[in-house]
């Protein structure tokens with residue numbers, strides 16, 4: 294799969310210079326302490342944001358402030374610090390709810406991240422409502438975390454996993470999806486944005502079709518939430534999963550959004566403290582939402598840090614971030630296209646974030662290691678999407694993924710380093 298962009302056309306940036314000037318990217322960079330560091334004697338160029346994003350000072354401060362002066366366990370305490378910590382944790386939930394357009398805050402469940410959120414749905418909803426012979430539809434674009442939990446469920450229940458295939462350009466073949474959907478379909482679980490090809494998936498349309506067929510839908514928002522403004526009412530998903538660390542927040546915290554009516558009907562995922570109303574040796578009454586799904590002491594600092602990350606993003610404006618990144622994405626693709634022997638994997642019409650590529654005669658791991666010598670951080674490998682690699686017919690790709698603080702100058706550096714690599718291997 295290759296993209297063809299005519300070199301004679303002006304780049305997207307040249308056509309829309311005003312967007313860049315409106316987004317204060319150089320000022321934004323100053324908010325991220327790590328970006329001014331050096332790696333191997335070179336200025337860091339961080340282009341591995343699909344793996345994890347760097348953290349702004351305000352997030353670092355929120356976490357530090359919590360541990361320095363506010364640390365206590367939540368919900369059960371009667372003392373001042375516990376009340377403060379509880380308030381901050383629940384305030385973070387409110388921020389998340391408003392950020393994603395949840396109807397009520399109890400639809401926001403804190404988890405460890407996207408992986409745990411999807412496992413929660415597979416283990417709780419899936420074990421309760423999926424039966425032998427039922428079908429679960431996922432897509433060829435999925436990350437392992439939206440494949441393996443469903444495979445495990447299918448194995449346990451004797452259910453069948455169906456896959457929406459890819460079109461040549463890296464988009465999903467929705468014609469096949471229509472044919473796969475039937476009264477046997479119980480769950481449709483798809484990513485909103487591919488972590489490998491950058492394909493934007495029309496999840497609203499997919500969720501509607503799933504609902505019309507009587508199935509529940511889950512959207513993996515791990516990659517979309519940092520790049521787009523997401524709205525649960527607009528997407529119409531029953532479940533939506535994302536990770537704090539990809540959203541400029543801390544690691545070890547993530548979110549499962551679920552429609553309250555469904556969460557109410559689901560059994561708990563884990564048992565323990567905080568998820569109960571009363572316990573006796575004979576019988577346990579579970580807590581109301583969201584407590585029912587948050588057994589044990591949660592990642593309090595992580596939730597507070599995620600709340601601070603959301604405040605930060607909202608201070609910049611998700612629409613502005615999206616506009617800036619769309620332009621940078623177009624610029625990146627056109628610059629890479631100029632590198633001799635470079636093939637971009639996939640050419641989806643709607644794309645954002647990750648760009649995967651191969652370079653003739655150079656192994657992706659060598660690309661990653663040689664760029665690292667120049668202080669440029671990208672990723673090489675299967676990106677936790679081995680079935681997708683198989684569809685693409687490659688064992689691995691090199692992948693760059695820009696975030697809100699990356700600049701055209703950094704993309705230029707990457708492109709000229711790649712051109713240098715190509716010359717090194719093909720003198």
Ligand code: PMP
Pocket residue numbers: 343344405406407408409436438439484486487488513515516536677
């Ligand atoms: N889904 C997608 C599309 C991802 O890119 C990732 C992370 N690479 C995940 C799920 C898993 O996220 P986490 O490791 O934060 O649980």
